[in-house]
């Protein structure tokens with residue numbers, strides 16, 4: 320294969336750097352965002368992706384619990400929190416949490432993912448109760464819970480240092496911490512779009528505390544909310560430096576912004592080019608992150624299949640009961656699920672080898688164990 324034909328003279332120096340294991344610079348990141356040669360960017364990202372993860376494409380069987388949509392932060396990009404004319408406010412009781420867990424008890428999920436709004440009326444015991452309730456109903460699952468902004472709130476209502484709170488939560492059953500809590504590490508975007516939330520400096524302090532507590536964490540980038548490409552590249556560079564220091568991040572998930580129902584509804588939806596390019600640039604800039612995820616709910620299953628050749632090695636999971644963003648805003652669509660068979664088909668059809676993982680990327684089912692999927696169309700269950 321003539322690599323120069325794919326990459327052109329513009330991207331060849333980056334290819335040379337990758338061959339020699341050299342780290343890409345901030346300027347390289349800008350070039351990856353501005354070149355019209357998206358295929359070349361994907362080709363480069365795929366080199367790193369296959370070097371780190373071979374032909375594997377990971378998925379997980381997981382359930383999401385979004386415990387409240389009441390939130391005092393009012394982030395402009397968010398359509399999840401309860402507002403006048405929007406969704407009704409709710410906070411799940413422990414009985415309701417238990418019911419949701421019991422409803423999926425027949426499915427051998429390995430992870431429960433808990434996130435919600437910042438509801439100032441919730442006491443510390445509520446958060447501890449969430450984690451304990453999951454462990455009561457499903458003692459074997461891994462609990463991934465609370466973004467950095469929620470951890471700030473939990474420590475505030477607990478009136479304890481975050482270090483102590485994390486120890487108590489670990490004792491209750493916490494396993495790791497999801498990404499989110501900062502959309503892009505930019506003071507400008509923070510001031511314009513989510514000024515009531517923690518800023519980038521605090522987000523990084525919290526990430527360090529999580530690492531010191533011996534917990535793994537995930538990272539995200541929300542793109543399409545008015546950030547510049549310089550701010551995106553800077554986000555990656557800051558995360559890369561933090562990971563050099565802590566080594567506790569397991570994966571990066573670039574998240575495609577859904578403007579519907581937000582204060583930024585006038586902004587265009589990110590395109591397929593945006594979705595693939597952000598995944599590819601993440602893979603190339605974050606050379607110390609083991610995994611890059613294409614979250615099918617945000618990117619669609621179709622883009623996720625292509626993304627498996629643009630740097631992504633993970634499609635996330637079956638995702639029972641995710642309520643933050645809906646793929647289809649049609650009335651009546653209340654659940655978004657891909658079954659295990661559908662995920663396997665999605666991955667196999669894209670030419671990758673499906674591997675079921677747990678939250679820490681340990682293999683639950685190796686490629687040879689995966690059942691043959693039924694030939695049927697992917698669907699979002701209404």
Ligand code: SF4
Nearest residue numbers: 390392393394397436
């Ligand atoms: S993104 Fe999170 S913190 Fe911001 S308004 Fe939505 S729920 Fe609240």
